[in-house]
Amino acid sequence: xxxxxxxxxxxxxxxxxxxxxxxxxxxxxxxxxxxxxxxxxxxxxxxxxxxxxxxxxxxxxxxxxxxxxxxxxxxxxxxxxxxxxxxxxxxxxxxxxxxxxxxxxxxxxxx
Amino acid sequence: xxxxxxxxxxxxxxxxxxxxxxxxxxxxxxxxxxxxxxxxxxxxxxxxxxxxxxxxxxxxxxxxxxxxxxxxxxxxxxxxxxxxxxxxxxxxxxxxxxxxxxxxxxxxxxxxxx
Numbered sequence: 001x002x003x004x005x006x007x008x009x010x011x012x013x014x015x016x017x018x019x020x021x022x023x024x025x026x027x028x029x030x031x032x033x034x035x036x037x038x039x040x041x042x043x044x045x046x047x048x049x050x051x052x053x054x055x056x057x058x059x060x061x062x063x064x065x066x067x068x069x070x071x072x073x074x075x076x077x078x079x080x081x082x083x084x085x086x087x088x089x090x091x092x093x094x095x096x097x098x099x100x101x102x103x104x105x106x107x108x109x110x111x
Numbered sequence: 112x113x114x115x116x117x118x119x120x121x122x123x124x125x126x127x128x129x130x131x132x133x134x135x136x137x138x139x140x141x142x143x144x145x146x147x148x149x150x151x152x153x154x155x156x157x158x159x160x161x162x163x164x165x166x167x168x169x170x171x172x173x174x175x176x177x178x179x180x181x182x183x184x185x186x187x188x189x190x191x192x193x194x195x196x197x198x199x200x201x202x203x204x205x206x207x208x209x210x211x212x213x214x215x216x217x218x219x220x221x222x223x224x225x
Contacts (some may be wrong), residue, residue, distance in 0.1 A: 004118050033213065042202060042216040043154060092211040097167055099144070099211055101153030 002027045002093055004102040012108045019079050021105035022070040023089035030094045032065050032072040035101075038085040046074075081109050113137060115217035117203050123223045124193055131189045132220045136205030143186050145178055146202040146216060147171075154202055160186060192225045 003026040013019050023032070031050045035043040047056055049072065050066035056063045062075045072089055088100040116135045124130050136143050142163050146154035157176070158168045162183040175193075180186040190197055200221050204214040 031211070042218055043204075043214075045213045045215070048213060049177075077136075097159060097211055098156045098169070099214065100156065101146075104153050 002091060002096075002100045004091065004100050006087075006102040006105050008080060008105055009045045009103065010106050010108070012110060013079055013082060014110050015037070015081060016078050019076040019083070019107055021074050021087050021107075023074075023087075023102050028069050028094050029091035030096075032069075032089055032091045034063060034072075034074055035088045035090060036085050037104075041085075043088060047069075076107075079107070079109055081111060083107060083110050084108065090096075115205055115215050116192060117217040117220050118200075119220055120218060121221050121223075123225065125225050126195060127192055129189065129191045130193060130222065131187055132201055132203075134186045134188070134203030134205075134217060136185070136203070137207075137215055138184075140205035140207045140215070142206045142208070143180055144204045144206070145186070145188050146204065148200045148202055148219070149198075156187075166215070190222075192206075193222075198222055198224045209222045 004021050031048055033048045034046040035047055037043045047063050052069050053067045054065045060077045064073045086106045087102045088104045090099045092099050118133045132169050144159040145157040146217050148154045156169050160180040175191045178188045200213050200219045202219045203217045206212050206214045
């Protein structure tokens with residue numbers, strides 16, 4: 001079945017440093033979505049990418065969808081304490097209505 | 112509050128008992144999803160509805176699990192003869208449209224099976 005892996009599993013950064021998480025799917029995705037889950041909270045949608053090679057920015061966050069639509073990345077510039085949480089990528093296969101979530105990257109910030 | 116709501120927020124039960132959870136999606140959303148999440152893992156798809164029709168079920172969903180969405184609005188997830196391995200957070204999410212789009216998650220129901 002479809003597997004979606006993320007690296008790294010954990011990332012500890014000093015406040016102000018940059019952070020990147022990488023997402024790799026075993027199958028081609030029709031789109032890729034990113035969610036953030038704060039400790040004790042539920043996943044919150046951040047963005048959806050649909051086109052091959054697409055890049056989108058949200059303030060300090062940059063999202064990229066790979067050319068083969070099997071990988072994606074999230075880059076945060078100059079992290080802040082509010083960025084703490086676990087970042088999940090998620091995507092459906094073509095013709096599939098099931099959203100498969102990645103393994104997640106847990107970001108902690110050292111003030 | 113127009114977000115997704117779930118009830119109860121916490122449930123403690125003894126092994127072998129039946130439990131039922133409820134999810135109220137955002138009112139105009141036609142799609143409703145159930146996920147299970149254990150500590151340190153991502154949400155794991157269980158099943159989804161488009162309006163009142165249950166269109167897909169995970170192979171992980173054993174015969175002890177059943178879900179309904181009788182009028183295409185709220186949904187219930189029942190677990191019969193609970194086992195300790197069923198302990199997890201059960202998340203409900205809803206979305207609008209035909210494709211797999213942005214999903215809005217509820218706060219979840221945390222189940223503990225003793």
